[in-house]
Amino acid sequence: MKEEPKADFSLILASSVHDMKNSLGMLLNSLESVMQETPAENEAQAKRFATLQYEASRINTELIQLLSVYRMENDRLPVQVDEHYLIDVLEEQVARNDMLFQTRSLTVEVDCDEDLLWYFDAELIGGVIHNVLVNGARYSKSKMKVKAEINDDELIVTVSDDGGGYPSFMLGCPQQSFVKSVSFSEGNTHLGLYFAQETARLHSRNQRQGRIDLSNGGDLGGGVFNIFLP
Amino acid sequence: MGALNYADLKVLVIDDFDSFRLTVSKMLDEFGCGQVVTAVNGRRALKACEEGEFDVVLCDYNLGPGPNGQQVLESLRVNKLMGRQSLFLLVSAESSKSIVLSAYDYEPDAYLTKPITGRGLKQRLDRLLRQRDEMMPVQQSLDAGDIDGAIAMAIGCIPGGSRYTSAFQKLLGELFLETGRIAEAEDLYTKVLEVRPLDWARVGMSKVKSANGEMETANEWLSQIIDGNPFCMQAYDALADNCQQQQNIERVQEVLQAAVEVSPMSIVRQASLAEAASGNHDYKVASKAYSRTVRLGEHSCHDRLEHHLQFSRVTASMLRDDPGANTDVAREGLRVLDQLSKRFELSSEARYTAQLLESQLHACRGDVRRAKDILDEVETNLPDQELSLELQLDRVATYQGLNNEAKAGELLEALLDEYKDDEDSLRSIDLWLEEPVSDFNTKLVARINNEGIGFYQNDQFDKALNSFRRAARLFPNHLGVHLNLVQALVADMKEFGVSDESMDTCLTSLAKVERKIKPGHAQLDRYRQLQHMVRSLGQ
Numbered sequence: 001m002k003e004e005p006k007a008d009f010s011l012i013l014a015s016s017v018h019d020m021k022n023s024l025g026m027l028l029n030s031l032e033s034v035m036q037e038t039p040a041e042n043e044a045q046a047k048r049f050a051t052l053q054y055e056a057s058r059i060n061t062e063l064i065q066l067l068s069v070y071r072m073e074n075d076r077l078p079v080q081v082d083e084h085y086l087i088d089v090l091e092e093q094v095a096r097n098d099m100l101f102q103t104r105s106l107t108v109e110v111d112c113d114e115d116l117l118w119y120f121d122a123e124l125i126g127g128v129i130h131n132v133l134v135n136g137a138r139y140s141k142s143k144m145k146v147k148a149e150i151n152d153d154e155l156i157v158t159v160s161d162d163g164g165g166y167p168s169f170m171l172g173c174p175q176q177s178f179v180k181s182v183s184f185s186e187g188n189t190h191l192g193l194y195f196a197q198e199t200a201r202l203h204s205r206n207q208r209q210g211r212i213d214l215s216n217g218g219d220l221g222g223g224v225f226n227i228f229l230p
Numbered sequence: 231m232g233a234l235n236y237a238d239l240k241v242l243v244i245d246d247f248d249s250f251r252l253t254v255s256k257m258l259d260e261f262g263c264g265q266v267v268t269a270v271n272g273r274r275a276l277k278a279c280e281e282g283e284f285d286v287v288l289c290d291y292n293l294g295p296g297p298n299g300q301q302v303l304e305s306l307r308v309n310k311l312m313g314r315q316s317l318f319l320l321v322s323a324e325s326s327k328s329i330v331l332s333a334y335d336y337e338p339d340a341y342l343t344k345p346i347t348g349r350g351l352k353q354r355l356d357r358l359l360r361q362r363d364e365m366m367p368v369q370q371s372l373d374a375g376d377i378d379g380a381i382a383m384a385i386g387c388i389p390g391g392s393r394y395t396s397a398f399q400k401l402l403g404e405l406f407l408e409t410g411r412i413a414e415a416e417d418l419y420t421k422v423l424e425v426r427p428l429d430w431a432r433v434g435m436s437k438v439k440s441a442n443g444e445m446e447t448a449n450e451w452l453s454q455i456i457d458g459n460p461f462c463m464q465a466y467d468a469l470a471d472n473c474q475q476q477q478n479i480e481r482v483q484e485v486l487q488a489a490v491e492v493s494p495m496s497i498v499r500q501a502s503l504a505e506a507a508s509g510n511h512d513y514k515v516a517s518k519a520y521s522r523t524v525r526l527g528e529h530s531c532h533d534r535l536e537h538h539l540q541f542s543r544v545t546a547s548m549l550r551d552d553p554g555a556n557t558d559v560a561r562e563g564l565r566v567l568d569q570l571s572k573r574f575e576l577s578s579e580a581r582y583t584a585q586l587l588e589s590q591l592h593a594c595r596g597d598v599r600r601a602k603d604i605l606d607e608v609e610t611n612l613p614d615q616e617l618s619l620e621l622q623l624d625r626v627a628t629y630q631g632l633n634n635e636a637k638a639g640e641l642l643e644a645l646l647d648e649y650k651d652d653e654d655s656l657r658s659i660d661l662w663l664e665e666p667v668s669d670f671n672t673k674l675v676a677r678i679n680n681e682g683i684g685f686y687q688n689d690q691f692d693k694a695l696n697s698f699r700r701a702a703r704l705f706p707n708h709l710g711v712h713l714n715l716v717q718a719l720v721a722d723m724k725e726f727g728v729s730d731e732s733m734d735t736c737l738t739s740l741a742k743v744e745r746k747i748k749p750g751h752a753q754l755d756r757y758r759q760l761q762h763m764v765r766s767l768g769q
Binding site: 025028029030032033036037076078079080081082083085088091092095096098099115119205 | 247249
């Protein structure tokens with residue numbers, strides 16, 4: 001008897017994730033319209049709106065990252081490096097989450113020279129920053145800061161907050177792989193950090209590879225995320 | 231940075247969702263835009279643009295029935311409804327690479343991903359408008375056709391450390407290449423590449439190389455770029471152009487097939503692939519590519535009558551070559567022909583052509599009576615003279631589809647006489663002949679054949695098969711070539727075992743010879759012998 005060819009489960013998963021992502025995009029869009037057309041009447045309602053929006057956009061980013069990781073593993077995520085102004089990329093990510101920050105009463109400062117230029121894939125790195133901001137919004141008290149500078153011929157983008165900081169077992173990356181620290185019971189797969197790490201690695205130049213680093217403290221006293229791009 | 235004057239802006243918002251149009255128009259009002267117009271689909275948008283030019287167009291990619299966002303952009307730019315200094319922003323619900331890659335000649339000024347926030351949109355517009363203002367004088371010179379003036383101005387902008395240096399460099403590089411100022415282009419790309427190996431500059435540099443005649447180096451560069459970044463569509467296009475120039479149509483097809491795999495939505499690329507594949511007589515690939523071209527053409531300003539006719543033509547050729555194939559695609563071909571007069575204004579020649587193709591497709595589906603009726607009708611109406619060679623060859627194909635070799639032969643004789651001094655025409659007639667008559671093709675078939683025989687004699691069956699397959703593809707009626715192919719397949723199967731695929735090829739080729747070969751033919755004995763060998767291998 002001939003054996004039926006088995007469908008590749010990761011492929012099925014990837015295409016279904018793709019579908020989910022599109023639906024969710026529509027959902028987010030409608031939600032935004034609802035919030036604009038019928039503004040919240042009281043604080044409880046505003047909170048519910050905020051939760052809806054936050055959780056939906058979190059699923060959305062997670063799905064996008066899942067797809068990207070799938071493509072990375074199948075060598076279908078080429079890096080399209082071009083020259084970009086950091087201020088444009090960072091401000092775009094902050095503006096994208098404007099509503100989220102407002103509903104959480106967070107102020108987000110961008111500290112970046114207007115003329116700072118660097119070379120990277122803006123879509124990928126934008127996605128990394130977006131994810132760190134969305135996650136940070138959950139843990140910050142009132143302030144976040146995004147900073148970009150060049151040091152030792154390398155771009156460093158730092159996202160810091162005034163929250164409780166990263167748990168100690170997560171510090172000191174990238175020596176430790178994030179996927180290994182998956183904790184289903186805590187509902188945290190650290191997919192975002194894995195994505196950030198792999199995206200950073202895809203940026204390399206003259207034998208130098210991009211990397212990320214997590215620490216606590218910094219200007220605001222909370223968690224500090226760094227991404228280094230040669 | 232000076233303040234931007236939003237009050238002077240005329241903006242068009244296109245989306246089939248009411249809520250999006252409403253939300254975005256409200257945002258634009260809040261920014262102080264002078265005039266905000268909305269349109270619910272592509273057709274209405276184009277109409278609005280005919281009535282007056284917009285400074286900024288914000289357009290969703292998915293617009294329901296009718297043209298999509300990219301097609302709206304193409305129509306606007308091709309029909310000059312939008313100058314270079316106007317901005318086109320393409321919006322989509324997902325940041326899908328396939329949308330980004332569908333752009334061919336005309337790229338939007340920006341891609342936006344939904345959901346759009348007021349603050350995000352304002353920032354984006356501020357940036358784009360600043361860049362537009364700075365580049366305006368250069369773009370205006372280009373719109374006025376003054377390329378040299380534009381170049382001079384763009385050069386002037388770079389040393390001042392403009393924020394848009396990179397944009398000026400990209401534009402300048404293209405303008406240098408366009409105007410043949412190759413040394414200056416080389417200088418510019420070298421300077422960029424010294425800082426970073428950016429793809430656009432590497433593609434530009436490869437164009438410098440090919441302009442200087444270093445085709446092989448250019449091709450190597452381009453292949454390397456594609457290896458590193460399979461989404462760099464400009465590299466595929468440049469490589470396909472080079473191969474076209476080198477008259478290596480087989481390579482053109484290969485490159486475009488890879489490009490279309492990555493970016494299937496560009497009608498221009500699909501049409502180029504279809505053309506290359508039909509030039510190579512690879513009718514399977516050609517039929518599929520033309521089918522996609524026709525479908526993408528439905529709402530595109532790049533739709534052409536020729537694509538529709540060619541789809542039917544290559545599909546009929548494909549089915550004649552492989553009588554066992556599924557004939558569903560013939561029905562699609564008939565449907566396309568049926569729609570022709572609704573989509574295009576047809577000349578009488580085009581009408582005859584369409585009818586001949588219709589007859590061919592019916593014959594492919596086994597409906598011989600219908601095929602004959604249509605052919606008879608055309609023949610009665612055809613004028614006696616002044617028929618184009620293409621139409622005449624369509625007649626030849628129609629006769630052959632009805633197995634009327636005698637009439638096909640008669641017409642071919644007449645054509646050979648009429649075009650005996652016209653090498654180009656002879657080359658197209660060759661396709662239908664047992665042995666080519668044009669200089670070019672006579673030499674070509676001899677070369678490929680001898681190459682194959684050389685491999686065969688050295689027991690390199692794989693390579694020999696490649697040569698004979700290619701020869702049989704290029705000269706489908708050449709009996710000797712088919713027999714060579716069968717002989718090599720037999721030798722290969724004797725050595726490495728019988729395979730279904732090789733057996734099929736043998737039988738198809740033998741059937742082709744069977745139909746054509748007449749008593750007394752020099753190859754008749756050889757044909758019988760090979761037929762016998764194939765039969766005994768098949769047992």
